[in-house]
Amino acid sequence: MKPVLEVHELTQDFGGLRALNEVCLEVGEKEIVALIGPNGAGKTTFFNCVTGIYRPTSGSINLTVNNVTHSLIGKKTHEITALGMARTFQNIRLFSQMTVLENVMVGCHSRTRAGILSALLRDRRTRREEQETVDKSYELLKTVGLERQWDETACNLPYGDQRRLEIARALATEPHMLLLDEPAAGMNPNETRDLRELIKRLRDRYDLSVLLIEHDMSMVMSLSDRIYVMEYGSPIASGTPAEIRSNPDVIKAYLGESRDA
Amino acid sequence: MKRIVHALVAAVWFMVLCSPIMGLQIQPDKSVVFLWKRLAALGVGIFFASLLWQWYFSSQRASVSLRMPAAVTSAIGLFKQKKTRRAGLGILLVFMLLIPFLPVIGSIYQISILISALIYVMLALGLNIVVGLAGQLVLGYAAFYAIGAYTYALLTTYFGFGFWICLPIGGVMTILFGLALGFPVLRLRGDYLAIVTLGFGEIVRLMLLNWVSITGGSHGISNIPKPGLFGIDMDIQQATVYLYYLCVAAVIVAIVIISRLKNSRVGLALQALREDEIASEAMGINLTRVKLAAFALSSAWAGFAGVFFAAKTSFVNPASFTFMESAMMLSMVVLGGMGSITGVTLGALILILVPEYLRAFADYRMLLFGLVMVLMMIFRPQGLITGERRKYHVTALDGKGEAA
Ligand SMILES: Nc1ncnc2c1ncn2[C@@H]1O[C@H](COP(=O)(O)OP(=O)(O)OP(=O)(O)O)[C@@H](O)[C@H]1O
Numbered sequence: 001m002k003p004v005l006e007v008h009e010l011t012q013d014f015g016g017l018r019a020l021n022e023v024c025l026e027v028g029e030k031e032i033v034a035l036i037g038p039n040g041a042g043k044t045t046f047f048n049c050v051t052g053i054y055r056p057t058s059g060s061i062n063l064t065v066n067n068v069t070h071s072l073i074g075k076k077t078h079e080i081t082a083l084g085m086a087r088t089f090q091n092i093r094l095f096s097q098m099t100v101l102e103n104v105m106v107g108c109h110s111r112t113r114a115g116i117l118s119a120l121l122r123d124r125r126t127r128r129e130e131q132e133t134v135d136k137s138y139e140l141l142k143t144v145g146l147e148r149q150w151d152e153t154a155c156n157l158p159y160g161d162q163r164r165l166e167i168a169r170a171l172a173t174e175p176h177m178l179l180l181d182e183p184a185a186g187m188n189p190n191e192t193r194d195l196r197e198l199i200k201r202l203r204d205r206y207d208l209s210v211l212l213i214e215h216d217m218s219m220v221m222s223l224s225d226r227i228y229v230m231e232y233g234s235p236i237a238s239g240t241p242a243e244i245r246s247n248p249d250v251i252k253a254y255l256g257e258s259r260d261a
Numbered sequence: 262m263k264r265i266v267h268a269l270v271a272a273v274w275f276m277v278l279c280s281p282i283m284g285l286q287i288q289p290d291k292s293v294v295f296l297w298k299r300l301a302a303l304g305v306g307i308f309f310a311s312l313l314w315q316w317y318f319s320s321q322r323a324s325v326s327l328r329m330p331a332a333v334t335s336a337i338g339l340f341k342q343k344k345t346r347r348a349g350l351g352i353l354l355v356f357m358l359l360i361p362f363l364p365v366i367g368s369i370y371q372i373s374i375l376i377s378a379l380i381y382v383m384l385a386l387g388l389n390i391v392v393g394l395a396g397q398l399v400l401g402y403a404a405f406y407a408i409g410a411y412t413y414a415l416l417t418t419y420f421g422f423g424f425w426i427c428l429p430i431g432g433v434m435t436i437l438f439g440l441a442l443g444f445p446v447l448r449l450r451g452d453y454l455a456i457v458t459l460g461f462g463e464i465v466r467l468m469l470l471n472w473v474s475i476t477g478g479s480h481g482i483s484n485i486p487k488p489g490l491f492g493i494d495m496d497i498q499q500a501t502v503y504l505y506y507l508c509v510a511a512v513i514v515a516i517v518i519i520s521r522l523k524n525s526r527v528g529l530a531l532q533a534l535r536e537d538e539i540a541s542e543a544m545g546i547n548l549t550r551v552k553l554a555a556f557a558l559s560s561a562w563a564g565f566a567g568v569f570f571a572a573k574t575s576f577v578n579p580a581s582f583t584f585m586e587s588a589m590m591l592s593m594v595v596l597g598g599m600g601s602i603t604g605v606t607l608g609a610l611i612l613i614l615v616p617e618y619l620r621a622f623a624d625y626r627m628l629l630f631g632l633v634m635v636l637m638m639i640f641r642p643q644g645l646i647t648g649e650r651r652k653y654h655v656t657a658l659d660g661k662g663e664a665a
């Protein structure tokens with residue numbers, strides 16, 4: 001069985017700055033993997049490379065969907081999304097003036113067909129597709145628990161809800177692989193606990209593989225199957241939560257630091 | 262006290278700034294006369310305006326946004342109900358159709374004003390696609406208008422093509438030019454896009470101006486025929502009325518098509534693009550395709566409007582397609598409310614009809630125009646009509662009534 005996401009020696013330079021230095025990472029089917037590291041370690045940069053927002057300097061990225069392996073190097077962001085990888089953003093990037101439902105409907109874009117001509121004709125098929133999009137989006141809102149706010153403007157949602165809306169929007173692209181960039185940032189402990197349950201539930205329901213960046217250690221330790229640790233763009237450790245907890249390098253680089261804080 | 266000083270400074274500042282244009286007059290014998298009285302009047306005016314301004318802001322610092330008068334809000338509320346909207350639109354349509362038969366406003370002069378207003382509605386609606394919906398700031402829209410007008414003008418002078426053939430050709434030509442502009446500017450955003458499109462507008466105008474052998478340069482092209490109706494001979498009155506009806510029809514078609522587009526999957530993608538390019542790309546939207554579609558669709562309307570314009574005036578020259586025109590069209594979109602079809606239509610009507618009927622103030626037209634735009638930006642930056650929102654029908658909520 002091939003892993004769903006397989007990244008090999010990924011390197012990203014920004015001028016003289018090496019933001020990623022030969023990072024290797026694998027996410028298996030239905031696995032929840034965490035990527036941790038101190039601020040500025042290059043975690044978000046890693047996501048941006050994998051989703052095609054940056055062109056990596058070197059390395060390979062492969063996504064395996066339905067036993068077909070696609071190389072993601074050189075692919076555009078929207079093509080990668082269409083292949084089955086979706087993400088959320090650390091600094092929330094919702095379509096803030098649109099409604100909650102519309103945000104999720106935009107996520108359905110790559111799974112629907114209607115073009116300009118059918119928009120003008122509004123034939124039966126177009127209308128049906130549109131209704132299906134609305135209903136599917138509403139279902140997804142229900143899944144993340146935002147169905148009551150469906151007609152609100154997205155920017156009026158509280159912070160935690162906005163994060164969950166980002167997840168719903170990502171799910172609308174029907175991903176096999178979901179990348180979450182600090183989904184619990186700004187959430188209170190209750191919300192964080194709900195989020196943890198939500199991620200597990202989503203994994204089971206949609207057969208998702210999840211890669212998440214997170215600073216909340218209790219969440220990382222209790223949620224993930226495996227953990228990768230980065231520092232200054234280089235991978236320094238990987239393993240199960242128990243292994244990571246007792247790894248001296250990690251404690252020095254990361255856990256120690258946050259314990260002091 | 263501080264305010265008075267502030268106002269004084271403002272007054273002196275304005276007097277200094279304006280002294281070359283307002284305070285000096287060169288006599289025919291090359292001697293210079295200082296018009297102190299005029300400058301002083303300006304100073305006093307600015308002084309009081311500044312005081313008024315400061316008083317206004319200090320008295321309601323908390324909410325700067327201007328509320329719509331209650332009557333307007335409730336009228337809009339009424340309009341939102343389907344029945345009243347249908348009835349309202351019906352009455353409006355009947356009125357529009359009857360105008361040529363009414364006294365006073367049915368005169369040929371009034372009708373040609375209405376025709377140009379309708380042409381501008383078409384232009385504003387088209388520009389709204391790319392600026393209002395997709396959020397791409399295009400400043401050279403008059404270029405597409407010019408291309409449409411010249412397509413008709415040239416084809417009819419050199420090949421004798423009629424209006425009805427040229428209308429689609431004008432649309433196709435502008436779509437091609439829209440794509441030609443769209444490709445190189447795909448990566449540009451905001452100010453950069455504005456500058457490049459501004460340049461494009463000027464290039465097209467200068468080309469029309471300087472390619473004298475074909476376009477006649479600044480003399481333009483005249484004797485452009487009006488649209489025909491199965492070869493029936495019409496006098497000028499009838500031809501104008503006919504053109505008016507065609508424009509009404511074209512605007513209705515534009516409104517229907519553009520609102521369908523706005524409410525479709527593509528329209529939603531355009532709006533997502535306006536909000537956040539990176540996020541919309543991550544949601545699987547093909548930026549290249551969607552942006553080009555926006556450019557093409559938007560420029561097509563300018564092409565149609567151009568053909569109508571050439572038919573209306575029966576004469577085109579490059580002076581009709583200056584940057585002022587582009588700025589005017591952009592103002593209509595901004596004034597009306599970006600993205601709102603009702604708003605943009607209103608914006609175009611206001612900006613064309615109001616100056617037309619305020620001929621008495623013709624000298625101060627640009628001044629008033631600038632003032633209105635500045636005030637709008639301060640008090641109602643979203644435009645006249647905002648919060649226009651589509652209603653969705655969620656099957657799962659059937660029978661449960663309206664969700665909270
Ligand atoms: N587009 C860019 N151009 C130049 N440098 C960049 C760019 N993007 C990121 N960097 C640099 O790369 C490094 C890694 O940044 P990144 O955002 O990936 O960190 P991170 O691990 O996500 O941190 P945090 O936990 O704070 O989110 C930083 O030093 C940052 O300044």
Ligand SMILES: [Mg+2]
Pocket residue numbers: 043044045090
């Ligand atoms: Mg980050």
